[in-house]
Amino acid sequence: MTMTDSPPAADTALAAISPRVVGLFDALTTTDHKRIGRLWLRSGLLGLLAATLLGVVLTIENSNSSPDDIFGGINSFFQYFNLYRFGLVLLVVAPLFVGLATVVVPMQVGATNIAFPRAAHGAVWLFMIGATITVVSVVSDGGWGALDGVTGTERDAIALTLVGTGLVIFALLMASVCIATTVVSLRTSGMNLLRVPLFAWSMLVATSVWLLTLPVALGNLAFIYFDLRGGPRIPDETFGIAEGSHAIYAQIAWLVEQPQIYAFAIPVLGVLGTIAPVVAKRRHAQHVVAVALIGLFGLLSVGGWSQPWFQGNNYDEKFVFIIFGLFAVIPVFGSIGAVADTIVGRSSDSDTDSAVSSDPGASGESGFAGLLSVYGLAAIGAALLLLAGTVAGLARVIQPWDLGDRTTETSVMNLVLFSAVAAAIAGIWFWAPKIGGHELAVSTGRLVVLDIVAGAVLLGGADFVSGFFEAPAFGYHVVGSSAPLPSEPSNQGFVEVMNVVGTIGAVLIALGVLGVFAAIAKAMRSSDGVDDNPYGGQTLEWTTSSPPPPGNFSEPPERVVSEAPLLDTVNENGEEA
């Protein structure tokens, strides 16, 4: 056998490793980051559909004057409500952003593939296995605890839910390592950290926060599991299984509450910061500021330390918790301000304008029409939802209002998570040519964005208002059962009206999600080609073909000298340099 010491040409090497077939074999063996990313995105979208439909049923149940009709008991309601909460975080938002990042980030930093592609591929399959175990075990009477006590038959199912959740978190951590390493180590020449595109930077921050905090959740799950399975007994049964109540859920509830919930929305600011300059057709006016603000938001979303179960009832009166809640608004507000500066100030930068408008690739919608593009609308809608979520979080920590353990918590969660969903949809529409080689329908997209943003406002807003009427966090009709919440709303009639409003919001969101599937199905049937850079993108992923080839670039990108490399290739006369 002959060995060669010198590398062959790039195209020969790529041809040698490129799968010669597509389909099942490809899905089982691929190491191409774009295919791995698509697996994440499909998983996330499937989870989104299931979660939003479950959300509709839950809100209908919540607005029902005679509760427990649909789920057949308060315990089942508790299990499915928890599935909705944890599912939306771990099975929807996280995989959607991981999927987008797995496809886009390597191209944005000029790499030929993601770091550790086999680990990235293993992670997505581990995620799917963990998600399946989690969902099946919840349906089989498992879940994160039982209000009426853990009986013998439920014990195994609950244990399966715990290990399924653990697998999902472990898979997300594996994927996080791959994404963060790609941004840190595989950047092309000249791209220092301040020149990294904002979406890639936001994913670096987000995955770093996940890597810092999600292992804490794994620790929580391990302790609960050992307690549940009769392992090493903890003194005084601190982990609560013997109490047979909501104790299991309560120990990991911090994952879906502030400040940790913000960690899953960090990429919202990255999507906004990447799309806004494209819409404005100029450079980001405050790129360095945006980098700092995303970092600050990441810092304020580190939430592993905030665990109500271990800190007692007055955990929300602690100084640090209040500071985190108050300050989280600042980076979001600042990011929106920086984007406004970019969009509104566009007319003052005539040189860049003329250069971009003459870029042959910049044939996307221009001026304020760009704002009406699906990705523009979705990115701005997502940012406003995130602002609303952090404002609700701010209200939550103002002690005189006493909004702790009220529906305000659910409001923060829904607003923040659906801002993340809207941002993911913005990303899917924006990068669709690179994800699947298609453009997604504009008319359907606008309806999707309208539905989801309006639905999230109604859903989150209704809960926010109800919080002021002392509606307890876990559905007021729980009161009277063995539930942990002691109070009733001060104005039950009004809260019931708000619950109906929330139901309308959930239905709108579900319709929007169905629209996403319709748009994707339509695009997949289409045989139309798409330009390499149909929207006038400014970052490196738009220098390659749509869809990109294996290895992403036919030749290595030129040395990067700014955060918008494609604008650097066009000189002041509008000619490509």
Next chain:
Amino acid sequence: MFTTGFKFFFGIGMALATGAVFYGYTTGGNHMGPLSMGWKGGIGEHLGYSLLLGLGVTAMTVALFLVFFRDADPAAQAHYMGVEQIPTNNLVTASFWPVVGAFGVGAMAIGLVLHTAVFVTGLIICGVVAIEWLMDGWADRATGDPEANRALRNRVMAPIEIPALGAAIVALGVLATSRILLATSKLGSVVVAGVVSVLILGIAVLFARKTQINKNILAGSVLLLAVAVLVGGIVATVTGERDFHPHEVHHDDENGADTGEGH
């Protein structure tokens, strides 16, 4: 000398550490406690102090890494490597092992809850995957030519893989099929054995006649067959064996017990 990344994170670290000291003194810290991390005096409110100081130390550690790696600046890396441009990341060949590993970890997780045998199976799968993954990683970097790497890897691993895989398939197949045969009735077991034999023979003939087989069809067929046999085996194991009656059983008739006769 100091990189931008270093300045950024070191500044954050210093601000947080200063904040921790300030917070310590304003929440009950005394003497040198907040400055000495509690060695000489109290640090005040523990949670906030620990959080601020912990984040500060983390940021300063990141700053040290960044100055050491020159902000991971590709140009700096290329300079240290003595090349014009750092090479693109290695080309990684397609592989089944990540998926197999994921299923192995999944089996371990399920086995942890349901049955030790499933856990051990998952553990064995993970062990095999670890070895194969390491070998693939080594082979990918062996030379600059992917074809040569693949040949090298196969030359080392194929003499181990093929017999081991064959033995595992036969063992699993025999085990699972035997469970199915034991769970079904006498006539049923004859039918199952016949159908399975004909299926295996038929599929083998079909594949043997084809010079070129679509990999999707091959992967799908193997997956389907494996899943069918395994699921059948698991279901049969759970169901339990059918009742067996010994051909001749002799009893002392003192207690009035029946004398059994095989059927």
